[in-house]
Amino acid sequence: xxxxxxxxxxxxxxxxxxxxxxxxxxxxxxxxxxxxxxxxxxxxxxxxxxxxxxxxxxxxxxxxxxxxxxxxxxxxxxxxxxxxxxxxxxxxxxxxxxxxxxxxxxxxxxxxxxxxxxxxxxxxxxxxx
Amino acid sequence: xxxxxxxxxxxxxxxxxxxxxxxxxxxxxxxxxxxxxxxxxxxxxxxxxxxxxxxxxxxxxxxxxxxxxxxxxxxxxxxxxxxxxxxxxxxxxxxxxxxxxxxxxxxxxxxxxxxxxxxxxxxxxxxxxxxxxxxxxxxxxxxxxxxxxxxxxxxxxxxxxxxxxxxxxxxxxxxxxxxxxxxxxxxxxxxxxxxxxxxxxxxxxxxxxxxxxxxxxxxxxxxxxxxxxxxxxxxxxxxxxxxxxxxxxxxxxxxxxxxxxxxxxxxxxxxxxxxxxxxxxxxxxxxxxxxxxxxxxxxxxxxxxxxxxxxxxxxxxxxxxxxxxxxxxxxxxxxxxxxxxxxxxxxxxxxxxxxxxxxxxxxxxxxxxxxxxxxxxxxxxxxxxxxxxxxxxxxxxxxxxxxxxxxxxxxxxxxxxxxxxxxxxxxxxxxxxxxxxxxxxxxxxxx
Numbered sequence: 001x002x003x004x005x006x007x008x009x010x011x012x013x014x015x016x017x018x019x020x021x022x023x024x025x026x027x028x029x030x031x032x033x034x035x036x037x038x039x040x041x042x043x044x045x046x047x048x049x050x051x052x053x054x055x056x057x058x059x060x061x062x063x064x065x066x067x068x069x070x071x072x073x074x075x076x077x078x079x080x081x082x083x084x085x086x087x088x089x090x091x092x093x094x095x096x097x098x099x100x101x102x103x104x105x106x107x108x109x110x111x112x113x114x115x116x117x118x119x120x121x122x123x124x125x126x127x128x129x
Numbered sequence: 130x131x132x133x134x135x136x137x138x139x140x141x142x143x144x145x146x147x148x149x150x151x152x153x154x155x156x157x158x159x160x161x162x163x164x165x166x167x168x169x170x171x172x173x174x175x176x177x178x179x180x181x182x183x184x185x186x187x188x189x190x191x192x193x194x195x196x197x198x199x200x201x202x203x204x205x206x207x208x209x210x211x212x213x214x215x216x217x218x219x220x221x222x223x224x225x226x227x228x229x230x231x232x233x234x235x236x237x238x239x240x241x242x243x244x245x246x247x248x249x250x251x252x253x254x255x256x257x258x259x260x261x262x263x264x265x266x267x268x269x270x271x272x273x274x275x276x277x278x279x280x281x282x283x284x285x286x287x288x289x290x291x292x293x294x295x296x297x298x299x300x301x302x303x304x305x306x307x308x309x310x311x312x313x314x315x316x317x318x319x320x321x322x323x324x325x326x327x328x329x330x331x332x333x334x335x336x337x338x339x340x341x342x343x344x345x346x347x348x349x350x351x352x353x354x355x356x357x358x359x360x361x362x363x364x365x366x367x368x369x370x371x372x373x374x375x376x377x378x379x380x381x382x383x384x385x386x387x388x389x390x391x392x393x394x395x396x397x398x399x400x401x402x403x404x405x406x407x408x409x410x411x412x413x414x415x416x417x418x419x420x421x422x423x424x425x426x427x428x429x430x431x432x433x434x435x436x437x438x439x440x441x442x443x444x445x446x447x448x449x450x451x452x453x454x455x456x457x458x459x460x461x462x463x464x465x466x467x468x469x470x471x472x473x474x475x476x477x478x479x480x481x482x483x484x485x486x487x488x489x490x491x492x493x494x495x496x497x498x499x500x501x502x503x504x505x506x507x508x509x510x511x512x513x514x515x516x517x518x519x520x521x522x523x524x525x526x527x528x529x530x531x532x533x534x535x536x537x538x539x540x541x542x543x544x545x546x547x548x549x550x551x552x553x554x555x556x557x558x559x560x561x562x563x564x565x566x567x568x569x570x571x572x573x574x575x576x
Contacts, residue, residue, distance in 0.1 A: 036155045059159070067158045070167060088481050091517050096206060098167075101512040115512075 003120035007031030008038040008064070009053035009082070014105075018051055018082065021109045022116055035059040039067065046074045048120045052099075054083040054090070062097045069098035078119040082107065168210045169217035171238040175245050176310055178235035183306050187298040188229065188248040190266045191317035192220065192273060195290030195325060200242075202452075203379050205482070205503045212277060212289060213238075219276040220244055223269050228254040229262065243321070245314055250297060266295040290328055294320040333388035336375060340393050344370045345381075345401045348562035349410055352533055352555045355547050358570060361533075362414025362446070364555060365402040366562045395423045403441040407565050410442070416476060416497075418448045425464050435471045446474040446497060451482055451489065465493065476533070481517050487524055498525045500551070502536025509545040522550045 005027045007018045015031040022029045030047070032038050035058050042050055050068065052061035061081060068074040078100040083090070086104035094102045101115055164174055172178070194200070194216065201209040217238070224230060224246065232252030237245050246269075250262070270293035277289060298313040300306065339345065349363040369375040375384060385394040402417055423429050424447065438445060447468065465475065476497035477490050481504045490498060500518055508514040518534070525532045534546045537556030546554060560568045 039155060039158070059155070063159065063162070066162050066167065070162060070165070071158075086520070088487060088517055088520070091513055095511075095513045099513060102516050118512075 002026050002028045003049065003116075004028045004030070004047040005049045005051060005116060005120070006038065006042050006047040007051045008035060008056075008061070009033060009051075010035070010056040011053070014053070014082075018112065021112050024109075025113045025116070027116060027120070035064060039064055042068065042077075043071055043074060046077050048077070049116060050074075050077055050079045051082050051116075052079055054081060054085055054094075062093060065094075065097045065099055080115060080119055082112070166213075166238045166240065168213050169238045169244075171217055171236055171244065173238055173240050175237045175239075175314055176235065176247070176307060177237070179247070179306075179310075181306075183300050184234070184247075184249050185300050186250040187234075187300070187310065187313070188232075188250045188262045189296045189298060189310075189313050189317050190246040190248070190262065190269065191243055191294045191296075191314070191321055192216070192246075192266070192269055193243040193292045193294075193318065193321040193325070195242075195292070200289060200383075203383060207503060208281070211281065215276050215280045216273050216291075217244065219273045220246070220269055223272040227265055227268075229265055230254070239318070243318060245317070247310075262295040262297065266293040269293055290325060292321040292324050294318075294324070296320070329384075329387050332375070332384045333390070335373075336381065336384045336388060336390060336394070339369055339373075339375060339381075340390065340397055343397060343401070345397055346370070346564065347398075347402045347405045348564055349407055349566045350555055350562040351560045351566055351568045352414075352416065352553055353559045353568060355534075355543065355551055355554045358559075358568070360413055360568055361553055362416055362444070363407075363410045363566060364416040364448070364562075365418070367398045367401065367418075391420070392422060392426060395420060396428070399423070399429075399438075403438055405564065406442060409566060414444045414446055414474075415442045416446045416448050418450075418478065421449060421461060424449075424468065425461060430464065430467065435468075439472050443472070444474075445472075446476050448476045448478040448499065449493070449495075450478045451480050451501075462492075481521050487521075490524065490530075491528055494528055495530055497553075498530045498532050499555075500532060500534045502556070505534045505536045505542055505546070505556070506538070507542070509539070509541040515545060515549060518546070518549050518551065526550075 005022050007015050007022075007029060008031065009015050009018065010033050012033045015033055019029045019031050030041070032041070035056050039059065052064060054061040061083065065079050065081075068077060068079065079098065080101045080103060081094045081099050082103050082105060084105045091102050101119060103112060103115060164172055164177065166173055194212065220236065224233060224236070227233075229248045229250070231254055232249035234247040234249055239245065248262070270291050273291050277291075294317045296313055296317045298309065301309055346368045348366050348368055350366060351363055352361045353359060354361065367378045367381065369377070369381050375381050381394060382391070385391045399417065399419070406415070428434065469475075474497070475493060475495040476499055477493065477495045478499045479501040480490060480498045482501040498521060500521055504514050504517055508518060522532055531553060532551045533553040533555060534551045535555050537543055537546065537554045537558045540558065543554065543558060558569065560566055
């Protein structure tokens with residue numbers, strides 16, 4: 001069964017782009033540009049990986065990651081931050097809110113695929129154990 | 130005309146209805162994350178669990194972790210998270226066995242360094258020894274200290290002075306219970322502060338004795354090539370007297386900050402280093418820690434002082450912490466230029482600890498960038514840490530600096546660092562700090 005990825009970015013074009021890159025690699029991808037609906041979907045049906053933007057109106061990616069970590073259903077789901085914020089301090093914040101990986105925009109399609117493969121592979125291994 | 134206008138209106142209102150129905154769920158999750166500390170699992174609201182009830186005889190126990198010069202910034206958030214987790218778990222466990230347990234009302238975190246526990250004193254177990262609320266506070270404190278030592282070892286806990294205070298708060302019908310309680314919490318915390326400040330004074334006195342007796346020691350830790358094991362140089366590190374409670378440098382500096390003795394301590398550190406250089410350090414690079422405060426001080430900058438240092442060792446690299454970079458000041462840049470002209474090299478210490486941007490590193494143009502040990506520790510299993518070290522490596526290449534990873538303890542960390550292009554390493558894997566340091570052979574990195 002292919003791994004499921006959920007993408008959230010307030011820019012719909014970025015959601016489309018990420019979805020296209022990952023679908024091409026055999027992932028089952030869903031996404032939205034609305035933070036609240038993303039949170040509902042992910043909590044109801046936890047995917048194998050969540051790809052999150054940080055700067056968004058309403059809930060930020062950091063807040064969403066923090067919420068996901070507190071909910072038993074999503075506490076262990078890997079979160080990949082995909083953001084234009086590349087400062088070291090931003091990466092540390094990503095760690096502090098429980099993020100699993102961090103990729104700075106603009107990114108290369110191959111890099112995103114590689115990270116998604118590693119992160120979902122890890123999720124699958126956890127599930128097996 | 131009217132019916133056609135109703136259609137879009139209905140659509141708008143339907144959307145709004147969907148949103149309104151959805152809001153409480155998300156808002157609830159958000160509130161929950163605002164009200165609960167993720168690390169301790171405790172509520173941040175001291176009387177959320179009281180549900181507005183008046184308690185005739187309320188007892189408050191407050192356990193405060195020492196705030197000696199900011200333990201969190203000294204040790205980093207990851208270790209502080211562990212300290213908080215151990216503390217909360219210890220209190221939970223010991224509360225279960227407490228004679229006050231039947232009247233336990235709530236336990237909350239003050240969001241920084243203290244935990245409040247509330248009890249209904251009328252409901253304590255009768256006829257049981259164990260005494261007063263004060264002695265119960267002291268029992269809880271002892272439990273926390275013991276478990277912190279078990280979990281984290283001595284040196285990390287030395288400055289975690291744990292204080293506990295207890296207070297009975299009789300209900301007063303003339304005042305609102307919430308405000309009555311908040312005043313009691315403030316009082317409990319004030320009592321803990323007073324206890325702590327007494328203890329701090331004692332530490333400052335002991336530091337003064339170390340300084341006036343010149344009782345510091347210098348130890349040296351090798352910095353070696355990750356690939357070949359060749360020795361680049363040694364970092365000089367400072368220790369207080371052996372087995373003294375101020376033996377470790379973090380403790381010395383924390384107390385010095387408290388007692389406004391930083392310049393005195395640092396001057397003695399430099400003096401101690403140059404008067405105890407081991408034979409092996411000659412001909413190799415000598416890394417010496419210095420603060421911008423020391424470097425800009427007229428006594429340090431004095432030509433005779435600089436000449437004396439360069440005579441004692443001809444190849445000194447001054448390590449400045451990223452935590453206190455001040456390169457934006459033109460005056461500091463002048464000092465750096467002067468020290469360079471006198472033959473000193475520069476290294477940025479604790480890089481990637483996130484206190485400043487990388488901009489300051491670019492401005493100083495150091496010969497070496499030292500990766501903070503908190504980033505090195507466990508980086509082979511942490512993608513974000515590898516990501517940060519990778520970007521430091523890229524930055525170092527851009528400014529022609531070389532990267533030194535600190536605190537390498539595990540061959541797997543070493544293998545990861547090599548993959549990321551880090552040239553030099555330092556840590557227990559290559560040798561511990563010692564007065565006469567011994568370089569260990571680096572184990573072959575696992576593939």
